[in-house]
Amino acid sequence: MPDTPDTLLARLVSLGIEARTVRHPPVFTVEESKALRPDLPGGHSKNLFLQPAKGEGPFLLAVLEEDRRVSLNALARAVGAPRMGFGGAADLLRHLGVEPGSVTPFGLVNAVPGTVRPVFDRGLMEGHPWVNFHPLTNTMTTAIRPADLLRFLRLLGHAPEVVEMPAAPPAG
Template identity: 55%
Template sequence: MNKALDMLAAAGIAARTHEHRAVFTVAESEEVRHEMPGLHCKNLFLKPVKEAGPFCLATLKEDRRVSVNQLARLAGWPRVSMASADELRDALGVEPGSVTPLGLVNAAPGAVRFVLDAAIAEGDDPLWCHPLRNTASTAILPRDLRRFLEGLGHQVLVLDLTEGETR
């Protein structure tokens, strides 16, 4: 039983899950994706540095290189830093290494600001992300992910991050 997968199914959204060994980084995921064609992502779970406010989750194309503060500026967020493992567990109900946009099923609307990289949002290929655990990956069409999250009450901000990329 998996809350995110059950909710996708209840919403009538097609998703396909592939089981694999635990992966904690994009580099490790490259070793298990031979049966997972499509878009792959990395996820950043952030918190405001100097003010109370909602956490921030960014789902980026896996090879996107952008500083967290440049990302925050582009998204209109305050200055941010990486959130702690405890904050991640409390907000999204997942462990480090399992950060996923599907974790928003465990967050109240408005509790987490969400940004989706335009390079993903505008794609027609399936996006692979963890289904609340890093021992599997689930493929979902980006437009279906957006529709699903918006249906849960989460605003999805799509950003073109090419101008914020670092080399």
């Protein structure tokens, strides 16, 4: 059975990891989440669940600073992955136990280690004392210290990577 928001948050408590959770109406986009900012200080992200174009290798969970624009091909090259495309809803549910709109690194609590490769934007993880993610549902947001999130993922058997994400060329 996949973890639920309650079991995920209980795991954090049991490990002595400080986290602050706020309930709110469902949000599906970065723009919608920006309206919640007075209650959610810290870094905010966009999370891309990507699959290898030819089925080679693990899925990729790219956790980016919310306003960072990135080319999927440049991102794949930067982390040494094959060409990537967006993962489908069925794969998202199977691997992370979440629906579209709730993609989060906390979903790795439901992933078999090695099936999803987590890569984090260095600017997000080193530029904020707290980072915010949905705890498996887009009706809540949980703030956690970046080092605690990485430690939690390692305890689950994952190997999170913090990398310099490539910037996309300007539009137009």
